[in-house]
Amino acid sequence: MKSIHVAATINGDPAEFVCEPQETLLDVLRNRLGLTGVKEGCGTGDCGACSVTVNGRLVCSCLVLGGEVQGAEIGTIEGMADADRLHPLQQSFIDNAALQCGVCTPGILVAAEALLKKNPDPTETEIRYWLAGNLCRCTGYDKIVQAVQDAAQQMRGA
Structure with a gap:
């Protein structure tokens, strides 16, 4: 070929x-x-x-x-982080202990960023629905959802 x-x-x-x-x-x-x-x-x-x-x-x-x-x-x-600081989602995942082994985390962060570009103020249900295609076996999803909510709030300047 x-x-x-x-x-x-x-x-x-x-x-x-x-x-x-x-x-x-x-x-x-x-x-x-x-x-x-x-x-x-x-x-x-x-x-x-x-x-x-x-x-x-x-x-x-x-x-x-x-x-x-x-x-x-x-x-x-x-491509998420700036040269001198983490993207707010990345920092929020650290702050909320929303990551562990790191296999799923990059995909979840990319998915969450795509969500927040489309909808900067998602509900918990919308976050859970959007991230349903990302499987995590280590953390459980509550901390991930909280991290996305916190980052969304910060990115809106609230």
């Missing part, structure tokens, strides 16, 4: 890579571009550990082929 040349924007920076037609975006991000914050959990789109945004839409990168993102804007966990 013939390799595919792809040009995209990743975390705000132009990027180019070559991938095989069957290679997933998850594999490209981790193995070709060194963005190892994107985790592989299930490989079938059921756990959310590999969540990224493509053109602002939340997706499981294990279900997207690398060649499909030609010209797209991709956001990963590595």
